[in-house]
Every structure is written in structure tokens, then in C-alpha cells.
Amino acid sequence: MTTPGRLPQPYGHDSGANLADILERVLDKGVVIAGDIRINLLDIELLTIKLRLIVASVDKAKEMGIDWWEDDPALSTRARRDELTRENAKLRERLAQLEPARGQEEAS
């Protein structure tokens, strides 16, 4: 049995702030145990690379209007959807360009 002593009020991470500190700890520190669901966080390469940047200060960045990860398909489902839509539009456009060309070829 443990009896906790008196602790000072938490500093910094009580108000939902300091996401960078939280990510740094829950993703990078703590005990690593291979569960039944085997995912090595370090294998998720993009995540690791992006986090190295993000860990800077996400809240701050958001405050400043820097939210590039939200438009980064690797990091956000919303962005992934947007990209799909864009890609679809691009493909359709390309198709539209190709079809008349093919039509001419066949005609000649």
C-alpha cells in the first residue's frame, strides 16, 4: 500500500496545455512492452519524423495559425479526405484532356 504525501499543485499540464510535453512523454518515455497488438511506434516513420518537429510546440503553433499537419495527408484524416477529392478532380481533368485526343487519334 502506498500513501501519497502532499503534492504541490500541478504546474503546466493541468489546463490542457503543453501538448508537446505530453507527446514527448507518452510516445517516447515510459515502459515499452510488446502487447498482443504489436506496433512499434518507431516503425511509424512519418510519425516519428513529424513529431520531432511538432514536439516544438503545437499549441503555440496553432495559436500562430501554423497548422500544416492538418493539411498533411500523413497526419490527418481530414486532410486525407481533401487530398482524395483533389486527386479525383485532377484525374478527371486529365481524363477529359486525354479523351478528345484519343478520339482524334482514332479518327485519323
Added chain:
Amino acid sequence: MTGLRYVYAICRPFRSALQRQLTGVAGSPPKQLTHHGLIAVVSTVPETDFAEEPLRAHLEDMEWLTATARAHQTVIDALTVVTTPLPLRLATVFRDDSGVRTMIEAREDDFRRILDRLEGRVEWGVKVYAEPEPTEAARPGEGAAAGGTGRTAASGRDYLRQRRTQTRAREDVWQKAAAFAGRLHETLSAFAEDSRLHAPQSAALSGASGQNMLNAAYLVPRRDSEEFVELVDREKDDAPGIRVELTGPWAAYSFTGEFAEEPEVEP
């Protein structure tokens, strides 16, 4: 019961109850699973989100990752109030309770050893930032070049001189901050039982918040925590351009490193 088991932490049995309305990842309340005198704090999570494939996809999704990391930390925080948890890394997931029990049996000696070492201790995070003053904005009349209009420098030479002065002031602050960070770390490590230096957090996105010169974690007995906080307060330099940031108390995340690597898996 269907669903997978998400494990937050291992700890010893504790007397106080967790907050009743505490929610963990996937919005499910954490429960205690006792085995061999140790407790695994677990949530039942849906397979649709936490099986290998969906989990892998989710982890690349910043929104999901943020929410899950916060939920994970909320549970660890709640545990830190009532006991000394051994925090596991985000997304440690088992098929069922028996999978969790097997894991406890395989690692119980390690768990006990580390729990003994960490018992009654918490982690405090201390960061030092160098924040050179934005000279242009600080001195009206002389500067006001913040907008980059180029009106202020009368000539190219004036402009260069201005730039040189700014650069020198900035380097000066960095040097002072680095020296201060070194002294502060020395003082705090002497007080703490153990310390870890982490990579400075990148300023690539933070811009205005300055250059992170020190990013350290200190292992401190709970009963000495107030004194530690006061010590940090006292040591805080009044020098302009240096900012000290204290976070905690955290579970001893940074001090689980001695934990043995995965033992050989027995067939």
C-alpha cells in the same frame, strides 16, 4: 466481454479510489486488474480502433493521436495522485485480460524492482529558453522595423550596423542562457535523486517562444517536491531573455529506462 485491453500503467495496490468519472482512451473508464499482487490499470477498447491495422492508421492521424495521448496522460495523472504508477508507452494493447496477466507474470520481477526504486517519487520537468528581445520593436523611434518596411535604416551601412548589434545581442543572450542552464542543471541534479537530459524541443514551429536550451527531467521524492519547486523559483534568473519553465508533477516517465528490454519469448 469483447474488446481489447489497453494498459496504461502497472502499480502496486493502492488504497484511495480513482476519481469516479475518470475516462481513459476511447472514452472508457480505467479499471484495475490485480494479478500476483500487482495492478494493471486497463481500459476495454474497441477492436475497430485498436486492432493492429486501424491503430497503425490512427497513429498517423494527429487529431486522434492528440486526443489519445491526452486521455492516456489523464489516467496516469490520476494514478500519480494516489500511487506511484509505472507508466507504459502509449498504445500498449492486449487481446484480453488473460493476455495482460501473462504479461505481468513474464515481467513481474522487473516491475517490482522498478516500482521499488520509484516508490514515492515524481518527475519534474524543467526547461530553459533563451528569448532574445526583439530589438526593433523594443525601441520605438530607433527601430519599428518589425514590419520590414525598410524606412528606418537611413543607409545600407546603418542597416548593417543595426543587424550586427541585434545579432550580437542575440548571441549574448544565448551564451548567458546556456551558462545559466548549465548552472541550474547542476543545482537541480544535486537536489534530485536522479536526472535525465532530453533533446531540446525544436523551435521550428514555435517561433516566438525562443530557443530551448535545457530540457531536463528530475526524479524527486514527493515529500521534497515543494522544496524542489521553491528551489527552481529561487534559481530562476531575472536576466532578460531567459525563461525557466517548470512542469509536473509527472509520473516518473523518464526514469523507467533501466527497465530490461523484452525478455526472450518462450514458445
